[in-house]
Amino acid sequence: MPFDVLPLGTAIEGPVLIEPRIFGDDRGFLLETYRRDAFLALGIEEEFVQDNHSRSRRGVIRGMHFQRRHGQAKIVRVVRGRVFDVAVDLRAGSPTEGRWCAARLDDRKMHMMYVPAGLAHGFLALSDEVELVYKCAAYYDAADEGGLRWDDPDVGIEWPLEEVGSPIVSSKDAGLPRLSELEFRLEGVAR
Secondary structure (H helix, E strand, O other): OOEEEEOOOOOOOOOEEEEEOEEEEOOEEEEOOOOHHHHHHOOOOOOOOEEEEEEEEOOEEEEEEEEOOOOOOEEEEEEEOEEEEEEEEOOOOOOOOOOEEEEEEEOOOOOEEEEOOOEEEEEEEOOOEEEEEEEEOOOOOHHHEEEOOOOOOOOOOOOOHHHOOOOEEOHHHHOOOOHHHOOOOEOOEOO
């Protein structure tokens, strides 16, 4: 099996921290970043239809994003730098609704985080430059886009801001609603 599952230390059901097998020598390395049969064996059943790539600088917070009607599962990995990667459970009726989990992802260990549909996703760039790629199980739809405030005190994400100083947040993300203000419907999940 080219992947192992690592504990996330969270009570949220669904997110998975994936450790790839890295084959390295004095020339460099090779690893599989996605293999459908291996991910199926891990319980990740989605068909991924879109790949995204973002670049950020130290202190940038992107998120917390989701799609309202057509939940978008993701497999997130860092190809350059380090991030604090976060998911918040927005699944109506979930016993962990409103709770968050996080993992530190970097370009050395090359761990990946699986974020199932129904969770908001975001990250804080911890290094001078970060490049993050993610596979998505639904196409991006601007009309379906939603978000949750990154600093919602009711969610209480413990961002490691002491490592970066003042966060850099887009005006769009800074204006997102709090969890208590969200009104949306995820596919198969009513709120």
